[in-house]
Amino acid sequence: MWKKAKDALGLNLCVFEPRTRDEEFLRLGTGRTSDASTVMAGASMAAAGGGSDSGLLSLMPISSTPTSSCLRLSKSGSRSYKKTCAICLESMKAGHGALFTGECSHAFHFNCIASNVKFGNCVCPICRAKWKEIPFLGPPLSDLPHMRARVNPAHWPQEDGTITLLRRLPRTDLSNRQHQLSSLLTISEPNVYDDDEPVGFQSEVPEHGLTGTIDVKAYPEYSAIPKMASEESFSILIHLKAPCGNQNASLIANHPSRAPIDLVTVLDISGSMAGTKLALLKRAMGFVIQNLGPSDRLSVIAFSSTARRLLPLRRMTESGRQHVLQAVNSLVSSGGTNIAEGLRKGAKVIEERKEKNSVCSIILLSDGQDTYTVSSSGSGVNRSPPDYQSLVPSSIRCNAGHQVPVHAFGFGTDHDSFSMHSISEISGGTFSFIESECTIQDAFAQCIGGLLSVVVQELIVEVECLYPGIQLAPIRSGSYANQVVDGLKGSISVGDLYADEERDFLVSVNVPPVTDEEIALLKVGCSYRDPLSKEMVNLNGEDVRIRRPEAVSERDLSIEVDRERNRICAAETISEARAAAERGALSEAVSILEARRVILSESLAGQSGDHLCAALNAELREMQERMESRQRYEESGRAYVLSGLSSHSWQRATARGNSTDSATLLHSYQTPSMVDMLQRSQTLCPSPRPSRPPIRPARSFPCRPDPR
Incomplete structure (x- = not known):
């Protein structure tokens, strides 16, 4: 009966088609639900209108209040793609409000897609198909008394909420769409970004921060060296492991005993991001938004030829998430690629915020090359390297007083990996290569899985020679800054560590001939700040000792x-x-x-x-x-x-x-928090991915017996 009614009208009504049609029609007859009046009112209005070009194709009442749980994860952990709204990621079931189905057959909650269209985005968020008919949120019914008879000819019970219309876009709207969207990016912004939302109250902070302290171990290259032998480059491994964080990693976003984060995402929306790229970027941002807790704050910067701050740092409460989702889903691609301007505004948000969360980071994604700031001479293999220093504001570089790491994501085969890698290195962040568009969300998930589990900040490892005549060689510590003073003392600036994260450093010393049976080579210690208690913690590790017998039959490496x-x-x-x-x-x-x-x-x-x-x-x-x-x-x-x-x-x-x-x-x-967030992403996102081997947790060295 339902199908015959639709065929008779000759219209694609944007209403929900019930699974059990007989039961739904019985409900229609009783008038118990607002959905029933929605269906019949739309049918009656369409029949009266007769398909004229009045511009009003259907009229359906829905609740003007969006669901408060639209960003919560399903308890089952898995959703069917066709039963989930791609904007709010909430289930689309019967009785959960009116739905909209576009000409491309993709369905959304009517409130969600109408809010999205309000910003001028008149294409499908999933497949990017252009729509000729769009949902439109009209004024309250109380303001349109003359329309009530057409909406509700049978005088069924009905809520006096917000009406929703389906409006056909005239050609002039389509031709001016790009101009309207461009104007959204030129809306005036404040000169000073001091309008960030106040940080949330952090409750239940443990007296001594998170559980445990850094585990420091040292492994000499050999446990014994003959007394009269000498070594010019004797290696000692310093192994660090951060304390464990929240044991229940699946609840990490809302766990009160973790450091809240200020996160700024700088997103490329240039013309090359059009289509599937931008759609999947929006979906990845939706995943990030729903996995931030109410104490975390998020700001979004969008850049193409210019850059615009979509919103200041806002706490990710239910209302904050809704606001950010609407802003992100309103983005459209156009223009060139001005990475430097996007980073400048991202750094400005960090610099001028009134209040600060203890952890702060920037995520940068781009699929192109900066066409406004960076230039290089020559071509092909003979080109000179560009100056990438100009892309990174001085306030967030490694040598700045307050370092803010930029985790850069180069997307696709056309991005400038030179610049993205340089930006991350200069700022103290990492560079990730996203080769396939279906893995954007996984890449973001792994990154925020770490950022949401910071347990150590401002970590400095210190070593000191103990035995006379022993000298430190230059330390090879990768990108971590180090220094050696007079060959007797050395230090490595490590910075932040995620929960359960590990670091290894090889320190080399010369070992002179001795007469003692055993000598202490080095003293190893570290200091760091607890991000929750804000207190400095000083740890002294055990002395690194080796035996010095008269002879060694076999050296044990x-x-x-x-x-x-x-x-x-x-x-x-x-x-x-x-x-x-x-x-x-x-x-x-x-x-x-x-x-x-x-x-x-x-x-x-x-x-x-x-x-x-x-x-x-x-x-x-x-x-x-x-x-x-x-x-x-x-x-x-x-x-x-x-x-x-x-x-x-x-x-x-x-x-x-x-x-x-x-x-x-x-x-x-990888850390356990990264693994958990990555598995959550792979469970929620239905996009096909390349096959991967089973994920294993971070490496850990087994405990070794005392060499003595």
């Missing part, structure tokens, strides 16, 4: 030291191969990587079946394949290599192409 040496050498090899590839010597770059793979396989850790060595080998092989031709290197090889260098230099997980072979390596840097 530490596999922990060998593993870390392999990782450092592999990172240096990647950098060397990249330099060769940039000057056009791809065959040389491939040979460099192959030589390192041989050394890895012959090392102690490699022969013992160490998983990190196996992952390093797979990573180097992947890079060799991406350097097989100039075209492939330009399309994906360079970005893959740079994201790998970023991951190794900061010892932090990054998204890296669509590779499955080297995914194990990425997981070796």
